Amino acid sequence: xxxxxxxxxxxxxxxxxxxxxxxxxxxxxxxxxxxxxxxxxxxxxxxxxxxxxxxxxxxxxxxxxxxxxxxxxxxxxxxxxxxxxxxxxxxxxxxxxxxxxxxxxxxxxxxxxxxxxxxxxxxxxxxxxxxxxxxxxxxxxxxxxxxxxxxxxxxxxxxxxxxxxxxxxxxxxxxxxxxxxxxxxxxxxxxxxxxxxxxxxxxxxxxxxxxxxxxxxxxxxxxxxxxxxxxxxxxxxxxxxxxxxxxxxxxxxxxxxxxxxxxxxxxxxxxx
Numbered sequence: 406x407x408x409x410x411x412x413x414x415x416x417x418x419x420x421x422x423x424x425x426x427x428x429x430x431x432x433x434x435x436x437x438x439x440x441x442x443x444x445x446x447x448x449x450x451x452x453x454x455x456x457x458x459x460x461x462x463x464x465x466x467x468x469x470x471x472x473x474x475x476x477x478x479x480x481x482x483x484x485x486x487x488x489x490x491x492x493x494x495x496x497x498x499x500x501x502x503x504x505x506x507x508x509x510x511x512x513x514x515x516x517x518x519x520x521x522x523x524x525x526x527x528x529x530x531x532x533x534x535x536x537x538x539x540x541x542x543x544x545x546x547x548x549x550x551x552x553x554x555x556x557x558x559x560x561x562x563x564x565x566x567x568x569x570x571x572x573x574x575x576x577x578x579x580x581x582x583x584x585x586x587x588x589x590x591x592x593x594x595x596x597x598x599x600x601x602x603x604x605x606x607x608x609x610x611x612x613x614x615x616x617x618x619x620x621x622x623x624x625x626x627x628x629x630x631x632x633x634x635x636x637x638x639x640x641x642x643x644x645x646x647x648x649x650x651x652x653x654x655x656x657x658x659x660x661x662x663x664x665x666x667x668x669x670x671x672x673x674x675x676x677x
Contacts, residue, residue: 414547417487453491455637470496481514489517517549538582552583558590601626
């Protein structure tokens with residue numbers, strides 16, 4: 406079992422390969438992290454949306470930093486594999502805020518973070534990435550910085566120049582210290598291949614129904630595949646189906662696919 410953070414950080418970096426892309430079924434609480442780990446996950450990634458929803462907040466930089474950090478700490482304490490945390494835009498407005506968030510993430514035991522640009526000017530995320538890199542370096546920590554570019558996810562700018570804009574942002578973010586580039590919202594193979602060809606660091610995409618398989622994405626040049634908030638959404642859909650079935654027909658058939666109580670309970674029988 407790997408226990409030291411530097412060892413976990415090295416392992417996490419090594420998992421980004423084209424031959425076998427790092428597949429991440431994103432967790433949002435300790436239970437989902439333990440279930441995903443028990444299914445064979447080599448690493449755990451959090452989903453900021455799922456975390457926010459589980460704590461009663463909407464996604465989109467609405468969650469308090471302290472709540473996010475406490476959840477990250479609980480997850481890292483509960484699993485043996487490396488953990489990378491989605492910290493949205495960094496949970497803050499200025500360099501001092503970003504530094505405080507990254508310091509807290511390191512103290513929580515995570516080996517990586519996702520930081521997104523959203524609708525911010527690209528230069529602002531570049532600044533945040535540079536602050537995150539300096540903060541980790543000063544702490545002597547190996548932190549994998551994954552920069553999320555939201556041009557495709559949010560449909561930003563002119564579709565005819567979106568690829569060029571995405572690649573321009575990617576170069577800026579890598580220069581600022583990013584170790585990986587995450588471009589959610591892209592599923593067509595031509596665009597994915599073009600991104601992988603011109604991005605010098607591991608490319609991360611978000612997958613879901615209709616997307617190429619993990620192996621197919623690896624062949625296109627993708628080194629990391631995330632499910633984002635999809636697993637949390639599917640879990641909440643299961644809760645809604647069970648509730649509607651109970652309230653509408655008085656039946657319980659949708660519960661048949663649940664994890665057996667002894668199996669689920671056993672995931673929490675020991676301490677780490």
